[in-house]
Amino acid sequence: MKTRSLATRPSRTRLALGIATAVALAGTFATGATGQQGTPEWLAELSDDSAGGDWPAFGRTYGEQHHSPLDQINTDNVDELGLVWALDLPVGNPATGPIEVNGTIYTATGYSVIRAIDVETGEVKWTHDPKAPQASGMKLRQGWGSRGIAYWNGKVITATQDGRLIALDEETGAPVWTAKTLEDDALRFISGAPRVFDGKVIIGHGGADSGPIRGYVTAWDADTGEYLWKFHTVPGNPADGFESEAMEMAAKTWSGEWWKLGGGGAVWNSITYDEANDQILLGTGNGAPWNHKIRSQGEGDNLFLCSIVALDAKTGEYKWHYQINPGESWDFNASMDMELADLVIDGEERQVVMTAPKNGFFYVIDRTDGKLISAEPFVEVTWAERIDLETGRPVEAEGVRYEGGPVTFRPTPLGAHSWMPMAFSPDTGLVYIPAIDLEVTFDDAGITPENFEFTEGMGLSPGVGYAIGDGGKDVTGWLIAWDPVKQEPRWRLPMPVHLTGGVLSTSGNLVFHGQPDGSFTAYDAGTGKKAWQYDAKAPVVAPPISYSHKGKQYVTVIAGIGTSAGLFGPMFKQYGIDYRMQKRRVLTFALGGDKTLPENEPYTPVAFPDADYMPNPELAELGEGIFNMRCAVCHGTGAIAGGTAPDLRTSMIAANEQAFRAVVRDGILVPNGMPAYGELTDRELAGLRQYVRARAEMLRSGRNDSESASTVKPNMGK
Missing domain, CATH: 1.10.760.10 (Cytochrome c-like domain)
Structure with missing residues (x-):
């Protein structure tokens, strides 16, 4: 096994070897099992126009649409859908997106524990545990393990909490190479899924809520683990010089000594490869700290916070950006999934990227140049009146930067849409969004640039106090079918709680979606009518996938609560979800499936005996x-x-x-x-x-x- 470190920058010779490797791989592709035009089948499946036999990436393909073109399971027969098998998982975070390649499902649950599972039987072929908690040290204090994994050329690639990229042999689970992407002493961690493209794998990190983080992504050779390039999302200390013209440009939008607080902009979740334009799109995060007054003296747009940033996929060089929230000050970020499509708008076909970020507006952006096409609210939004289409900037509500004291608005730092992915169906032309409708109050009374310090050891340090609640609304969550051309809902369904599961759409005119109450539901994609429902007997918040093996279409989802749902226990206590007692399972469905799950024991929390307790x-x-x-x-x-x-x-x-x-x-x-x-x-x-x-x-x-x-x-x- 090869081990690489970010600390060692490749020499020109090593870069040349990387190019030679790519050329050699191109020759290999031409002689292997192939699809159209000499492309290997596994590689062809990553393209947005692929047939959908496999699900080899977090969003199935480069364009992250979370859509399957399969239609064997459809609105006419979905009532025949049943459980084929269930695999119980040990205690640990299960809310991750699986992948499937050539009859094997791969999952990354807990702290990046990888399992290879036979599609037909549910039997585990191999397991790899990277022992991430023991390696993480202080990095263990934020994050919940892996949200997803990637596949490239016979390798399953995972990212660990402590910052390693590990490529495993798909047949044996043995490590092929390991790359160290984070510094040992950095207050950073990884919870997002790596993405693969053009022989490379790219990964970001989190941590900007709890430390002086300067965000970046790194790209590595997917076959060898060699380091290729790095892109910072915010500028560092000007006295040290700038890594690129992009950082020099970005520095002009910051004020004071921002670099001492890191700046933020971590790419903790969303990365999309635009194959048509050979570019990588980064969804960047919030400021570090959130409070613009603390971070940048309340001045400047602070590039590239809360932005979509396009990079040349070969070199990592900056191409264009669109900033969603200039001068971000509310933990609004652009880290929710970004999905690619070709849409006809005003009679012209446009290559677009679509995203529903935290701030509650649905954005359609020309992905060739980053120009805003449209932006409209998909939930109730009160922090801004609108997005000015001429400037691309929000028209903010008065006082929303809490400059005059406490301010209450919608949506919240949890977002109008969280990391659980939406789905885009090319068949219906609709985007299906698991939306959140909550309210927040911000107040930074008593906090000044002079007295602010990050909490020692990765403690939450936003630089502002806040409280999140329902604001008197009975409905705090929605499943919304959104028309991205007309920028309006086609239909929307109320959800019983705000944080619901990731979404899968299929060409069988179905939308699959899970909820914390254990229901896993298929809706008619055109009307929103409930077509099928299954009691998973455990919360379902992970994104489902669908694929075909030996002529049979399957749907797989992982059940069990995890990730940021833990913070919102008061809203979930009605479901009796206990860390120790809840079931965590991989569930796989197909037409004619007839397996059943055992009933759960009801759970009610009971306080521990504490005879010596005295109030203080x-x-x-x-x-x-x-x-x-x-x-x-x-x-x-x-x-x-x-x-x-x-x-x-x-x-x-x-x-x-x-x-x-x-x-x-x-x-x-x-x-x-x-x-x-x-x-x-x-x-x-x-x-x-x-x-x-x-x-x-x-x-x-x-x-x-x-x-x-x-x-x-x-x-x-x-």
């Missing part, structure tokens, strides 16, 4: 601040867990001071994904324990323990 409001308040900054993202707002991590109100660990210290400070559960917080003082540790015990006492006494959704009080990051 001052100590509990100290602990609440620590919990909000470090723990709530997994263990839930108000310690009401959503299933991503254990409900601490029911855990005996908090009842014992020594056990609590061993877990929280000494890290004895790191292999299970529980980070160590060795820097906490005795008093901070005692405060955190007191807060958890107080929340358990509230549950025990039957007092109202509900929280709106999530609340982070104003803080200086200390």
Whole structure:
């Protein structure tokens, strides 16, 4: 196995060898099992016009449409769809997008634990565990493991929490090469899916919510693991010189000493390859910190935050950009999936990229030059009046930058659309969006550039306090069929909770979509009428896939809660989703399937016995601040867990001071994904324990323990 490191920049000789390798591969492609024009079948399947026999990438193809052109399963016979097999998974984050190639399903659950599964039988062929929690150190404090994987030329490629890219042999699971994409001491982590294109694999990272991060992506040779190129998304210290003309241009849109706070712009999720124009589209993230006043003296657009950035796919050089939120100040970002299409607009066929980012507007952008074509709200939006089509800039609502005190608006930092992907059907011309409709209040009272510091050790540090809630609405989530040409909904269906699953559309005129209540549903793509439903007996938030093997079409989805759902435990508690008891399964369906799932045991949280508990409001308040900054993202707002991590109100660990210290400070559960917080003082540790015990006492006494959704009080990051 070869191991590569980002720390070693390739020489000209190594770059030349990379070019030679590409030429050699081109010769290999011409002699292998081929499709049209000498292209190997596996490579042909990555193109947007492929037949859909396999699902080899996160969005099936380069264009990320999450659409299958298969129609064996359709509106006429979907009532015959049934379970073929189910594979139980161990405890860990299951909310990931699988892939399928030539009769084998590959999943990356937990912390990038890869399994190869036989499509017909559900039997595991091999498993590879990269032991990412043990390797992650402080990087384990954010993120939930892998959201997806990639396939290239006989290799399954995964990215780990600690920053490795690992290519595994598709037949054996043995590592072929490993590349180290993040520095050891960097407060960064990877949770997004790698993408492959033109013999390369590209990956970004997360971390801009909790540390001084300067975002970047790196590209590597997909066959050898050789480092190829790197693109920063925000500029660094001008005194060090700029890596490119793009960074020199971007620096003119920043103010003050922004580089000391990193800047942000992490590409933590969405990357799309535009094969027609041989360019990579990056969806960049929020500022670090979020607060524009802290980050850049409240001045400048801060390129390339919250932007779509096009790069030359061969060199990584900048081509164009479109910034969705200039001077981003709300954790709005452009990291939601970007889907490619050719649409007829005003009588002219246009090559477009479509995205429904956090800010609530649906964007259609010309992908040849980055010019905005249209943008309209797909949920209720109050932070801006509209997007000016002449300038491409939002017309912001008065006071929305919380310059005059607290301000309330829609949507929220959770977004009007989260990472769970939408789908575009070329058959109906519609985009199917799992949308979110919540409200947020921002307030940065007491926070100034002089007193702000990032919380030590990757604690949430937005530079502003915020609280998310429903704002009095009964419906907080939608499945929307959106017409991207007319920029209006064709139909929309209310969802019982805000955070629902990723979407799959098919040429059988079907849309598949899961929900946290365990329902997995197929809708008529044209009308939204429910056509089929299955009780998965576990939450379904991962994106489904569909493919064909030996003439039979299958649909596969992974059931089980994970990722950012954990923060919103109060909204999910009605479903009784427990970290330990919930089922995590790979479910595969086909026409005529007749397998059944066992019934679940009902779950109600019961507080742990705590005979020595004594109230201490001052100590509990100290602990609440620590919990909000470090723990709530997994263990839930108000310690009401959503299933991503254990409900601490029911855990005996908090009842014992020594056990609590061993877990929280000494890290004895790191292999299970529980980070160590060795820097906490005795008093901070005692405060955190007191807060958890107080929340358990509230549950025990039957007092109202509900929280709106999530609340982070104003803080200086200390």
